[in-house]
Amino acid sequence: MKPMITIRPARAGDADVLPDIEQSAGLAFRAIPELAWLADGDNVSAERQRALIAEGACWVAADDQDRPVGFLSAGLEGFALHIWELDVRLDRQGSGIGSALLERAIKDARRRGLAVLTLTTFRDVAWNAPFYRKFGFRILEGAEVDERLSGLLSSEAEHGMPLDRRCAMKLDLG
Known part of the structure; x- marks a missing residue:
């Protein structure tokens, strides 16, 4: 039997565990030699996560004991919802949690118009x-x-991301 997962709005108290989830998710990059360094990279701080949570566009996937095992942090950028981070603990990846988080964000963006x-x-x-x-x-x-997106890609390149492998993506909701 699969453990029960609930997608719910993130709460300020969740912010302290989100960097650990991001760190765990990042370990998947060890399977890609030229990107393995990302597994040891910096994570979004709990303070930044708290600020994003306060904006009301962040969700967690919580287990049956209400412990977050995945999250999606987003922010309102004009008429767009920008996804900053989508992470699922390495040991929970491949079970549909990331899809459920993304579907919730899409549904919320539509609700917001x-x-x-x-x-x-x-x-x-x-x-x-x-x-x-x-x-x-x-x-x-x-x-x-x-x-805006060009600036984000440039900033990522300044932090060591290979620009030729990065891209901006968009989902039109109209």
């Missing part, structure tokens, strides 16, 4: 762009990448 969801991710990592494509996201190319 937002036009799009956006994110930046790796083009060629199975649990990145190919995963989001299953939900209707598309990779933005050239002039489609607006100033």
